Amino acid sequence: MVRAVTSFGRSGLSDWLLQRFTAVVLLAYVLCVGGILLFTPGIDYATWREHFDGTAMKVFSLMALLSIVVHAWIGLWSVSTDYLTVRMLGAKANGIRIVFQMAYAVVLFAYLVWGVQILWGN
């Protein structure tokens, strides 16, 4: 019986692990970019650009971007399957939930494309 067709990894254990792995990646990225902003007050364009132009940082940024997509997918899936339910909203809940899930899928995909464009297009 397959019920979790809209979850990210189609398995609760897989989603659980991915949520934690991506959380650690994102925490590291937040600390890294936060550190740059915090320790270089009044940063100029050239320095800012230099920070994100290196290959290592580009890989790290892409990893963070993918982590945002996965982490947000799993988080929003949890929220939607907990609150957008027949018990909470009545019979129309299933329709509302699937529309909500399609909407965040589109938004997160757009974030991914936008982010790749920023990292490699600028």
Next chain:
Amino acid sequence: MKPNRPVNLDLGTIALPLPAKASILHRVSGVALVVAVAVLLYLFDLSLSGEAGFARAGELLATTPAKLVIWGVLAALIYHCVAGVKHLLMDLGIGESLQGGITAARITFAVAAVLIVLAGVWVW
């Protein structure tokens, strides 16, 4: 699983203990951050688009409404990160008891509050 088993998940009728408040706020801040990513990507894009874009991003961030938005985004991010670390520690078996959960929630609120105030100082 019987489909008609009795359940009470009507959150409106349940008095939420402190760890539950910490948990629901983790969710609320997470949903807010999904929206905030759009703001951050926009600023990131602008700041890397060239000298002019970088200067424009700086001008945008100098206005009071923008500072309020950024502080809000930082507040959500800080709370979500602190509560997330609590979550990871609990996954490792730290603070899993009833009292441990309450203490961990208190520490989460306290640490997040201090960091959010500091973030406000940094933004202004």
